[in-house]
Amino acid sequence: MKNLKISVLFVCLLCSSACGVQQAKQAINSEKQSTLTQKPKATPKNIILMIGDGMGISQITAGMYSNNNYLELERCTHIGLHKQHASDNLITDSAAGATVFSIGRKSNNKYLGLDSLGNPHQTILEYLSSKKYKTGLLVTSTIVHATPAAFYAHQKSRNDYEKIAVDLMATDVDLLIGGGKKYFNRRMTDSLDLIEVLKNRDYLVQDYFDQDLNNWIFPIGQKLAFFTSDGDPEKQSKGRTYLPSATAKSIAFLNQPNAKGFFLMVEGSQIDWGGHDNDANYIIAEMLDFDKAIKAALDFAQADQNTLVIITADHETGGLAIIGGKKFGDLKTAFTTENHTADLIPVFAYGPGAELFSGIYENTEIYNKMMQLMGKD
């Protein structure tokens, strides 16, 4: 009887390990499965990737119903859905969620620019920069926060802001706009002055003390870094207004006639923070601010005809639902969590190659499709 029990246990162990291998293979296959067989009708010169952090369908809907039933992102011609899960979790965080867009591999939560085994990979920003494209990052969080950091840092912890700032010194990004100046020149872990390092690397460095970003004319001809705050930038409702105008000016700055093209990542960072706070008004204000930035990108792409705009999110935050309301602009909302959820995430695209973004696919495909359109499989 004892022997029987042992052999049953052994068979079960074998089975569960075989099933585990099978599942792992399926996971890897689903990651490798690609829609690259689809050929684009045309390819873009420039890509603007716009990430609304924590922006699921409900956040978009709440913004739209609070804005006379209209959002600029409705101008996009193609819509898809991506599967947001991370390597080690059904629900991604913003580090793995942006890393998958930057290196095309699912990773573990908290990892930046690394695959799930911890190996660093060149990001799309680093690749395009090496190919003489102009590149830029524009956010309403700190510039070392998970989403922007995933495009230049290679770290196992998204919380190591000072290490992430050091990683930025090895990147040839042409334009940086976001908060977090203190991680560069008043550091807790060492006495480095990374503002000086930036200046020595030919950046013009400005910040909110010197300039109102809304009034600043971006000088052409050198690299720019603008710190919008010492720590986290303010909420839109507390007076932060730079994202829409900075989007238009960043595009104009990067669209230099002698460049091969440009890659700009714009993040509406605080839609996610409103979700964590379970604060519908915070979400709506940030969503509408992000939508104004979307207008700036789409206006340029429409006139230019050579620019692909992709608008998506890393994940949904808050499990937001709209559960009633008497009229547009008077919504009754509810939340199911203070964290992220596992919902499918919408992808909106406009411009040459936009048709590739229709369908339902893994989040790795966002990277694959961008790289395909920029000439690298």
Ligand SMILES: [Zn+2]
């Ligand atoms: Zn979050």
